[in-house]
Amino acid sequence: MRSSPDKEMSKNCHAWAARDDSGLLSPYEFERRGVESDHVSVRITHCGICYADVVYTRNKMKKTVYPLVPGHEIVGIVTEVGGSVGKFKIGDYVGVGTYLDSCRACENCEDAQEIYCLKGVTMTINGTYQDGSITQGGYSSFIVVHERYCYKIPEKYPPALAAPLLCAGITVYSPMIHHKTNEPEKSIGVIGLGGLGHMAVKFAKAFGLTVTVFSTSISKKDDALSLLKADNFVISSDKEQMAALSKTLDFIIDTASGDHPFDLYLSLLKIGGVLALVG
Ligand SMILES: [Zn+2]
Ligand SMILES: [Zn+2]
Incomplete structure:
Protein backbone atom coordinates (compact mmCIF):
# COMPACT_ATOMS: atom_id res chain seq x y z
CA MET A 1 0.00 0.00 0.00
CA ARG A 2 1.34 3.45 -0.89
CA SER A 3 1.35 6.00 1.88
CA SER A 4 -0.24 9.39 1.31
CA PRO A 5 1.91 12.33 0.08
CA ASP A 6 1.49 14.02 3.49
CA LYS A 7 2.97 11.01 5.21
CA GLU A 8 5.92 10.95 2.79
CA MET A 9 6.64 14.61 3.59
CA SER A 10 6.84 13.92 7.31
CA LYS A 11 9.54 11.26 7.04
CA ASN A 12 12.40 13.43 8.15
CA CYS A 13 15.01 10.81 9.07
CA HIS A 14 17.07 8.77 6.61
CA ALA A 15 18.25 5.44 7.94
CA TRP A 16 19.36 1.88 7.28
CA ALA A 17 16.95 -0.72 8.59
CA ALA A 18 16.58 -4.47 8.85
CA ARG A 19 13.16 -5.66 7.57
CA ASP A 20 13.58 -9.33 8.56
CA ASP A 21 16.11 -11.66 10.22
CA SER A 22 18.28 -12.06 7.08
CA GLY A 23 20.89 -9.68 8.49
CA LEU A 24 20.57 -7.31 5.52
CA LEU A 25 19.97 -3.59 5.96
CA SER A 26 18.31 -1.38 3.35
CA PRO A 27 17.48 2.34 3.09
CA TYR A 28 14.53 3.37 5.26
CA GLU A 29 12.85 6.69 5.99
CA PHE A 30 10.81 7.45 9.07
CA GLU A 31 9.73 10.35 11.23
CA ARG A 32 11.74 11.22 14.33
CA ARG A 33 9.94 12.88 17.24
CA GLY A 34 10.25 16.66 17.63
CA VAL A 35 12.56 18.44 20.06
CA GLU A 36 10.84 19.02 23.42
CA SER A 37 12.07 21.62 25.92
CA ASP A 38 14.65 19.33 27.55
CA HIS A 39 15.71 17.51 24.36
CA VAL A 40 18.53 17.95 21.89
CA SER A 41 18.64 16.96 18.24
CA VAL A 42 21.90 15.37 17.13
CA ARG A 43 23.11 15.06 13.52
CA ILE A 44 24.79 11.66 13.56
CA THR A 45 28.31 11.61 12.11
CA HIS A 46 29.55 8.25 13.45
CA CYS A 47 28.05 5.08 14.89
CA GLY A 48 29.77 1.92 16.12
CA ILE A 49 28.80 -1.65 15.32
CA CYS A 50 28.17 -3.68 18.47
CA TYR A 51 27.30 -7.36 18.54
CA ALA A 52 23.92 -6.41 20.06
CA ASP A 53 23.15 -4.67 16.76
CA VAL A 54 23.71 -8.00 15.01
CA VAL A 55 21.66 -9.87 17.63
CA TYR A 56 18.64 -7.59 17.16
CA THR A 57 19.03 -7.32 13.39
CA ARG A 58 18.93 -11.12 13.15
CA ASN A 59 16.19 -11.43 15.82
CA LYS A 60 18.29 -13.79 17.94
CA MET A 61 16.39 -12.67 21.08
CA LYS A 62 13.06 -13.35 19.33
CA LYS A 63 11.74 -9.90 20.22
CA THR A 64 12.81 -7.66 17.34
CA VAL A 65 10.19 -5.29 15.98
CA TYR A 66 10.84 -4.67 12.26
CA PRO A 67 11.76 -2.39 10.61
CA LEU A 68 14.70 -2.08 13.01
CA VAL A 69 17.32 0.66 12.71
CA PRO A 70 20.38 -0.62 14.65
CA GLY A 71 23.14 1.48 16.21
CA HIS A 72 23.67 2.45 19.85
CA GLU A 73 27.24 3.80 19.87
CA ILE A 74 26.29 7.18 18.45
CA VAL A 75 28.40 10.31 18.00
CA GLY A 76 27.25 13.51 16.36
CA ILE A 77 26.82 17.25 16.48
CA VAL A 78 24.02 19.06 18.30
CA THR A 79 21.89 20.94 15.76
CA GLU A 80 18.94 22.02 17.91
CA VAL A 81 18.33 22.41 21.65
CA GLY A 82 15.06 22.72 23.55
CA GLY A 83 14.32 25.84 25.64
CA SER A 84 15.33 24.38 28.99
CA VAL A 85 18.46 22.49 27.89
CA GLY A 86 21.40 23.56 30.04
CA LYS A 87 24.20 21.10 29.28
CA PHE A 88 24.56 21.53 25.53
CA LYS A 89 24.62 24.13 22.80
CA ILE A 90 24.40 23.92 19.03
CA GLY A 91 27.70 22.68 17.58
CA ASP A 92 28.70 20.52 20.56
CA TYR A 93 30.05 17.03 19.88
CA VAL A 94 28.02 14.53 21.87
CA GLY A 95 27.59 10.81 22.32
CA VAL A 96 24.43 8.76 22.82
CA GLY A 97 24.71 5.22 24.13
CA THR A 98 22.53 2.24 24.85
CA TYR A 99 19.49 4.00 26.32
CA LEU A 100 17.43 7.11 25.54
CA ASP A 101 15.06 7.55 28.44
CA SER A 102 14.08 6.45 31.96
CA CYS A 103 11.71 7.75 34.65
CA ARG A 104 14.35 10.05 36.24
CA ALA A 105 12.54 9.72 39.59
CA CYS A 106 13.02 6.20 41.00
CA GLU A 107 15.83 5.33 43.41
CA ASN A 108 17.97 3.78 40.68
CA CYS A 109 17.60 6.81 38.39
CA GLU A 110 18.43 9.09 41.32
CA ASP A 111 21.53 6.97 41.94
CA ALA A 112 22.70 7.44 38.30
CA GLN A 113 21.82 3.79 37.57
CA GLU A 114 19.22 4.69 34.94
CA ILE A 115 19.85 1.46 33.06
CA TYR A 116 18.14 -0.27 36.04
CA CYS A 117 15.21 2.20 36.14
CA LEU A 118 12.43 0.58 38.18
CA LYS A 119 9.84 1.79 35.67
CA GLY A 120 11.84 0.36 32.75
CA VAL A 121 14.58 1.97 30.71
CA THR A 122 14.04 2.93 27.05
CA MET A 123 16.78 1.22 25.07
CA THR A 124 18.21 2.99 22.00
CA ILE A 125 17.31 0.15 19.63
CA ASN A 126 14.13 -1.89 19.74
CA GLY A 127 13.16 -0.02 22.91
CA THR A 128 9.77 1.41 23.83
CA TYR A 129 9.20 5.11 24.52
CA GLN A 130 6.78 6.03 27.29
CA ASP A 131 4.12 6.75 24.62
CA GLY A 132 4.46 3.16 23.35
CA SER A 133 6.32 3.94 20.11
CA ILE A 134 9.45 1.95 19.21
CA THR A 135 12.92 3.51 19.25
CA GLN A 136 15.19 3.54 16.20
CA GLY A 137 18.96 3.66 16.53
CA GLY A 138 21.96 5.44 15.14
CA TYR A 139 22.31 4.11 11.61
CA SER A 140 20.30 7.18 10.75
CA SER A 141 20.74 10.84 9.90
CA PHE A 142 19.78 12.25 13.32
CA ILE A 143 18.40 11.40 16.74
CA VAL A 144 16.42 13.37 19.32
CA VAL A 145 17.17 12.65 22.96
CA HIS A 146 16.63 14.11 26.45
CA GLU A 147 19.81 15.94 27.46
CA ARG A 148 20.31 13.61 30.45
CA TYR A 149 21.12 10.69 28.12
CA CYS A 150 23.61 12.61 26.02
CA TYR A 151 27.32 12.97 26.82
CA LYS A 152 29.75 15.70 25.84
CA ILE A 153 32.71 14.58 23.77
CA PRO A 154 35.84 16.71 23.96
CA GLU A 155 36.31 18.78 20.83
CA LYS A 156 39.64 17.28 19.75
CA TYR A 157 38.68 13.66 20.51
CA PRO A 158 38.35 11.75 17.22
CA PRO A 159 34.61 10.99 16.91
CA ALA A 160 35.23 7.64 15.20
CA LEU A 161 37.19 6.52 18.28
CA ALA A 162 34.64 7.95 20.70
CA ALA A 163 31.71 5.95 19.28
CA PRO A 164 32.71 2.46 20.56
CA LEU A 165 33.17 3.89 24.07
CA LEU A 166 29.39 4.42 24.29
CA CYS A 167 28.68 0.68 24.66
CA ALA A 168 31.82 -1.50 24.51
CA GLY A 169 33.82 1.06 26.49
ZN1 LIG B 1 26.28 -2.62 22.49
ZN1 LIG C 1 13.74 5.34 37.03
Whole structure:
Protein backbone atom coordinates (compact mmCIF):
# COMPACT_ATOMS: atom_id res chain seq x y z
CA MET A 1 0.00 0.00 0.00
CA ARG A 2 1.34 3.45 -0.89
CA SER A 3 1.35 6.00 1.88
CA SER A 4 -0.24 9.39 1.31
CA PRO A 5 1.91 12.33 0.08
CA ASP A 6 1.49 14.02 3.49
CA LYS A 7 2.97 11.01 5.21
CA GLU A 8 5.92 10.95 2.79
CA MET A 9 6.64 14.61 3.59
CA SER A 10 6.84 13.92 7.31
CA LYS A 11 9.54 11.26 7.04
CA ASN A 12 12.40 13.43 8.15
CA CYS A 13 15.01 10.81 9.07
CA HIS A 14 17.07 8.77 6.61
CA ALA A 15 18.25 5.44 7.94
CA TRP A 16 19.36 1.88 7.28
CA ALA A 17 16.95 -0.72 8.59
CA ALA A 18 16.58 -4.47 8.85
CA ARG A 19 13.16 -5.66 7.57
CA ASP A 20 13.58 -9.33 8.56
CA ASP A 21 16.11 -11.66 10.22
CA SER A 22 18.28 -12.06 7.08
CA GLY A 23 20.89 -9.68 8.49
CA LEU A 24 20.57 -7.31 5.52
CA LEU A 25 19.97 -3.59 5.96
CA SER A 26 18.31 -1.38 3.35
CA PRO A 27 17.48 2.34 3.09
CA TYR A 28 14.53 3.37 5.26
CA GLU A 29 12.85 6.69 5.99
CA PHE A 30 10.81 7.45 9.07
CA GLU A 31 9.73 10.35 11.23
CA ARG A 32 11.74 11.22 14.33
CA ARG A 33 9.94 12.88 17.24
CA GLY A 34 10.25 16.66 17.63
CA VAL A 35 12.56 18.44 20.06
CA GLU A 36 10.84 19.02 23.42
CA SER A 37 12.07 21.62 25.92
CA ASP A 38 14.65 19.33 27.55
CA HIS A 39 15.71 17.51 24.36
CA VAL A 40 18.53 17.95 21.89
CA SER A 41 18.64 16.96 18.24
CA VAL A 42 21.90 15.37 17.13
CA ARG A 43 23.11 15.06 13.52
CA ILE A 44 24.79 11.66 13.56
CA THR A 45 28.31 11.61 12.11
CA HIS A 46 29.55 8.25 13.45
CA CYS A 47 28.05 5.08 14.89
CA GLY A 48 29.77 1.92 16.12
CA ILE A 49 28.80 -1.65 15.32
CA CYS A 50 28.17 -3.68 18.47
CA TYR A 51 27.30 -7.36 18.54
CA ALA A 52 23.92 -6.41 20.06
CA ASP A 53 23.15 -4.67 16.76
CA VAL A 54 23.71 -8.00 15.01
CA VAL A 55 21.66 -9.87 17.63
CA TYR A 56 18.64 -7.59 17.16
CA THR A 57 19.03 -7.32 13.39
CA ARG A 58 18.93 -11.12 13.15
CA ASN A 59 16.19 -11.43 15.82
CA LYS A 60 18.29 -13.79 17.94
CA MET A 61 16.39 -12.67 21.08
CA LYS A 62 13.06 -13.35 19.33
CA LYS A 63 11.74 -9.90 20.22
CA THR A 64 12.81 -7.66 17.34
CA VAL A 65 10.19 -5.29 15.98
CA TYR A 66 10.84 -4.67 12.26
CA PRO A 67 11.76 -2.39 10.61
CA LEU A 68 14.70 -2.08 13.01
CA VAL A 69 17.32 0.66 12.71
CA PRO A 70 20.38 -0.62 14.65
CA GLY A 71 23.14 1.48 16.21
CA HIS A 72 23.67 2.45 19.85
CA GLU A 73 27.24 3.80 19.87
CA ILE A 74 26.29 7.18 18.45
CA VAL A 75 28.40 10.31 18.00
CA GLY A 76 27.25 13.51 16.36
CA ILE A 77 26.82 17.25 16.48
CA VAL A 78 24.02 19.06 18.30
CA THR A 79 21.89 20.94 15.76
CA GLU A 80 18.94 22.02 17.91
CA VAL A 81 18.33 22.41 21.65
CA GLY A 82 15.06 22.72 23.55
CA GLY A 83 14.32 25.84 25.64
CA SER A 84 15.33 24.38 28.99
CA VAL A 85 18.46 22.49 27.89
CA GLY A 86 21.40 23.56 30.04
CA LYS A 87 24.20 21.10 29.28
CA PHE A 88 24.56 21.53 25.53
CA LYS A 89 24.62 24.13 22.80
CA ILE A 90 24.40 23.92 19.03
CA GLY A 91 27.70 22.68 17.58
CA ASP A 92 28.70 20.52 20.56
CA TYR A 93 30.05 17.03 19.88
CA VAL A 94 28.02 14.53 21.87
CA GLY A 95 27.59 10.81 22.32
CA VAL A 96 24.43 8.76 22.82
CA GLY A 97 24.71 5.22 24.13
CA THR A 98 22.53 2.24 24.85
CA TYR A 99 19.49 4.00 26.32
CA LEU A 100 17.43 7.11 25.54
CA ASP A 101 15.06 7.55 28.44
CA SER A 102 14.08 6.45 31.96
CA CYS A 103 11.71 7.75 34.65
CA ARG A 104 14.35 10.05 36.24
CA ALA A 105 12.54 9.72 39.59
CA CYS A 106 13.02 6.20 41.00
CA GLU A 107 15.83 5.33 43.41
CA ASN A 108 17.97 3.78 40.68
CA CYS A 109 17.60 6.81 38.39
CA GLU A 110 18.43 9.09 41.32
CA ASP A 111 21.53 6.97 41.94
CA ALA A 112 22.70 7.44 38.30
CA GLN A 113 21.82 3.79 37.57
CA GLU A 114 19.22 4.69 34.94
CA ILE A 115 19.85 1.46 33.06
CA TYR A 116 18.14 -0.27 36.04
CA CYS A 117 15.21 2.20 36.14
CA LEU A 118 12.43 0.58 38.18
CA LYS A 119 9.84 1.79 35.67
CA GLY A 120 11.84 0.36 32.75
CA VAL A 121 14.58 1.97 30.71
CA THR A 122 14.04 2.93 27.05
CA MET A 123 16.78 1.22 25.07
CA THR A 124 18.21 2.99 22.00
CA ILE A 125 17.31 0.15 19.63
CA ASN A 126 14.13 -1.89 19.74
CA GLY A 127 13.16 -0.02 22.91
CA THR A 128 9.77 1.41 23.83
CA TYR A 129 9.20 5.11 24.52
CA GLN A 130 6.78 6.03 27.29
CA ASP A 131 4.12 6.75 24.62
CA GLY A 132 4.46 3.16 23.35
CA SER A 133 6.32 3.94 20.11
CA ILE A 134 9.45 1.95 19.21
CA THR A 135 12.92 3.51 19.25
CA GLN A 136 15.19 3.54 16.20
CA GLY A 137 18.96 3.66 16.53
CA GLY A 138 21.96 5.44 15.14
CA TYR A 139 22.31 4.11 11.61
CA SER A 140 20.30 7.18 10.75
CA SER A 141 20.74 10.84 9.90
CA PHE A 142 19.78 12.25 13.32
CA ILE A 143 18.40 11.40 16.74
CA VAL A 144 16.42 13.37 19.32
CA VAL A 145 17.17 12.65 22.96
CA HIS A 146 16.63 14.11 26.45
CA GLU A 147 19.81 15.94 27.46
CA ARG A 148 20.31 13.61 30.45
CA TYR A 149 21.12 10.69 28.12
CA CYS A 150 23.61 12.61 26.02
CA TYR A 151 27.32 12.97 26.82
CA LYS A 152 29.75 15.70 25.84
CA ILE A 153 32.71 14.58 23.77
CA PRO A 154 35.84 16.71 23.96
CA GLU A 155 36.31 18.78 20.83
CA LYS A 156 39.64 17.28 19.75
CA TYR A 157 38.68 13.66 20.51
CA PRO A 158 38.35 11.75 17.22
CA PRO A 159 34.61 10.99 16.91
CA ALA A 160 35.23 7.64 15.20
CA LEU A 161 37.19 6.52 18.28
CA ALA A 162 34.64 7.95 20.70
CA ALA A 163 31.71 5.95 19.28
CA PRO A 164 32.71 2.46 20.56
CA LEU A 165 33.17 3.89 24.07
CA LEU A 166 29.39 4.42 24.29
CA CYS A 167 28.68 0.68 24.66
CA ALA A 168 31.82 -1.50 24.51
CA GLY A 169 33.82 1.06 26.49
CA ILE A 170 31.32 1.66 29.29
CA THR A 171 30.62 -2.08 29.59
CA VAL A 172 34.15 -2.72 30.83
CA TYR A 173 34.85 0.69 32.39
CA SER A 174 31.82 0.57 34.65
CA PRO A 175 32.64 -2.66 36.57
CA MET A 176 36.30 -1.65 36.81
CA ILE A 177 35.33 1.62 38.50
CA HIS A 178 32.55 0.02 40.56
CA HIS A 179 35.00 -2.49 42.04
CA LYS A 180 37.76 0.12 42.44
CA THR A 181 40.07 -1.63 40.02
CA ASN A 182 41.50 1.68 38.83
CA GLU A 183 44.32 1.65 41.40
CA PRO A 184 47.92 1.15 40.22
CA GLU A 185 49.70 -1.90 41.69
CA LYS A 186 46.56 -3.97 41.23
CA SER A 187 46.52 -6.89 38.83
CA ILE A 188 43.80 -7.71 36.36
CA GLY A 189 43.01 -10.64 34.12
CA VAL A 190 41.09 -10.04 30.91
CA ILE A 191 39.35 -13.08 29.42
CA GLY A 192 38.84 -12.74 25.67
CA LEU A 193 40.37 -10.11 23.38
CA GLY A 194 37.53 -8.92 21.16
CA GLY A 195 35.53 -5.68 21.15
CA LEU A 196 35.16 -5.60 24.95
CA GLY A 197 38.44 -7.27 25.93
CA HIS A 198 40.71 -4.91 24.02
CA MET A 199 38.96 -1.93 25.67
CA ALA A 200 39.49 -3.52 29.10
CA VAL A 201 43.22 -3.87 28.38
CA LYS A 202 43.47 -0.23 27.28
CA PHE A 203 41.68 1.08 30.37
CA ALA A 204 43.69 -1.22 32.65
CA LYS A 205 47.01 -0.05 31.21
CA ALA A 206 45.86 3.59 31.49
CA PHE A 207 45.06 2.92 35.19
CA GLY A 208 48.57 1.50 35.67
CA LEU A 209 47.56 -2.11 36.33
CA THR A 210 49.44 -5.30 35.59
CA VAL A 211 47.42 -6.93 32.82
CA THR A 212 47.17 -10.61 31.91
CA VAL A 213 45.16 -11.52 28.82
CA PHE A 214 43.57 -14.98 28.67
CA SER A 215 42.63 -16.37 25.31
CA THR A 216 41.99 -19.71 23.66
CA SER A 217 43.75 -18.52 20.53
CA ILE A 218 47.49 -17.91 20.11
CA SER A 219 46.62 -15.62 17.18
CA LYS A 220 45.71 -12.89 19.72
CA LYS A 221 49.14 -12.90 21.35
CA ASP A 222 50.73 -10.24 19.18
CA ASP A 223 47.80 -7.84 19.54
CA ALA A 224 47.75 -8.35 23.31
CA LEU A 225 51.46 -7.82 23.94
CA SER A 226 52.74 -5.62 21.12
CA LEU A 227 49.73 -3.51 20.19
CA LEU A 228 47.86 -3.19 23.50
CA LYS A 229 50.92 -3.54 25.79
CA ALA A 230 49.47 -6.20 28.07
CA ASP A 231 52.05 -7.59 30.50
CA ASN A 232 51.17 -11.26 30.09
CA PHE A 233 49.42 -13.48 27.61
CA VAL A 234 48.15 -16.90 28.67
CA ILE A 235 46.47 -19.65 26.66
CA SER A 236 43.72 -20.72 29.04
CA SER A 237 44.11 -24.41 28.19
CA ASP A 238 47.77 -24.35 29.27
CA LYS A 239 47.55 -25.90 32.75
CA GLU A 240 51.10 -24.99 33.72
CA GLN A 241 50.72 -21.30 32.85
CA MET A 242 47.37 -21.18 34.63
CA ALA A 243 48.72 -22.88 37.76
CA ALA A 244 51.58 -20.37 37.93
CA LEU A 245 49.01 -17.56 38.29
CA SER A 246 47.15 -19.18 41.20
CA LYS A 247 45.87 -16.53 43.70
CA THR A 248 47.68 -13.64 41.98
CA LEU A 249 44.89 -11.50 40.49
CA ASP A 250 42.81 -8.79 42.18
CA PHE A 251 40.21 -8.63 39.45
CA ILE A 252 39.19 -10.64 36.41
CA ILE A 253 36.89 -9.30 33.74
CA ASP A 254 35.35 -12.01 31.60
CA THR A 255 34.47 -10.62 28.16
CA ALA A 256 34.17 -13.97 26.36
CA SER A 257 30.70 -14.55 24.94
CA GLY A 258 30.77 -18.31 24.35
CA ASP A 259 29.80 -20.91 26.92
CA HIS A 260 32.87 -21.58 29.10
CA PRO A 261 33.70 -22.73 32.67
CA PHE A 262 34.64 -20.16 35.36
CA ASP A 263 36.22 -22.47 37.93
CA LEU A 264 39.74 -22.36 36.57
CA TYR A 265 39.67 -18.55 36.65
CA LEU A 266 38.26 -18.32 40.18
CA SER A 267 41.36 -20.14 41.47
CA LEU A 268 43.53 -17.33 40.05
CA LEU A 269 41.92 -14.66 42.24
CA LYS A 270 43.46 -13.43 45.46
CA ILE A 271 41.28 -13.74 48.58
CA GLY A 272 38.47 -11.19 48.18
CA GLY A 273 39.18 -10.83 44.46
CA VAL A 274 36.37 -10.16 42.02
CA LEU A 275 35.33 -11.88 38.79
CA ALA A 276 33.04 -9.67 36.68
CA LEU A 277 31.07 -11.25 33.84
CA VAL A 278 30.28 -8.87 31.01
CA GLY A 279 30.33 -11.18 27.97
ZN1 LIG B 1 26.28 -2.62 22.49
ZN1 LIG C 1 13.74 5.34 37.03
